[in-house]
Amino acid sequence: MWPTSGSGRNLYLGYYTGANVAAGVYNNTFVGNTAGQLSTTGSGNTYVGTAAGQQATTGDNNTLVGAGAGRATSKSGTAGKANTFVGSAAGLYNDAGAYNAAFGANAAQTLVSGNSNAFLGYNARASELGSSNAYVGEGAPRLAARPAQTTCCWASGRIPVRI
Numbered sequence: 001m002w003p004t005s006g007s008g009r010n011l012y013l014g015y016y017t018g019a020n021v022a023a024g025v026y027n028n029t030f031v032g033n034t035a036g037q038l039s040t041t042g043s044g045n046t047y048v049g050t051a052a053g054q055q056a057t058t059g060d061n062n063t064l065v066g067a068g069a070g071r072a073t074s075k076s077g078t079a080g081k082a083n084t085f086v087g088s089a090a091g092l093y094n095d096a097g098a099y100n101a102a103f104g105a106n107a108a109q110t111l112v113s114g115n116s117n118a119f120l121g122y123n124a125r126a127s128e129l130g131s132s133n134a135y136v137g138e139g140a141p142r143l144a145a146r147p148a149q150t151t152c153c154w155a156s157g158r159i160p161v162r163i
Contacts, residue, residue, distance in 0.1 A: 012036070014050075032067075042074065049088075056080070066105070068092055090119075107135075 012018035015033040030036035035047040044061040047053035052064040059074035063084045070091040074080040085091030090102040094111045102108035102119040115131040125135035
């Protein structure tokens with residue numbers, strides 16, 4: 001555990017976990033070696049897993065669970081906030097994206113700046129720049145190209161839909 005002067009109500013458990021948190025940061029839970037290692041100013045974050053949120057410097061209210069989940073969230077200092085990434089490498093390279101949800105290994109792995117997207121399934125839309133999209137199924141979507149800014153649903157594989 002790394003006690004930080006001027007901070008409170010934080011829990012850091014693991015090698016270099018929360019090592020750089022600055023004064024005035026509250027309500028973070030970082031568990032796993034190097035989880036939240038470079039975090040400086042974000043509050044209300046939960047990072048669980050080796051290297052979860054490791055390079056995140058800012059951003060509030062993110063939930064990152066799994067090895068490398070959201071590893072680079074807000075690393076450029078742009079506040080990627082209120083993201084939920086669950087699964088190994090889910091949201092791995094998210095930087096400025098906010099209000100995104102990704103569930104599954106590698107889901108939204110190279111999400112950079114899109115907002116309000118939902119990803120469900122292994123490798124669901126590994127790259128995204130648009131906002132307000134939903135991707136369901138392994139590797140969804142399997143399209144060569146699509147507009148960067150759409151509001152749609154993309155699916156891959158056999159997914160029964162009943163209306």
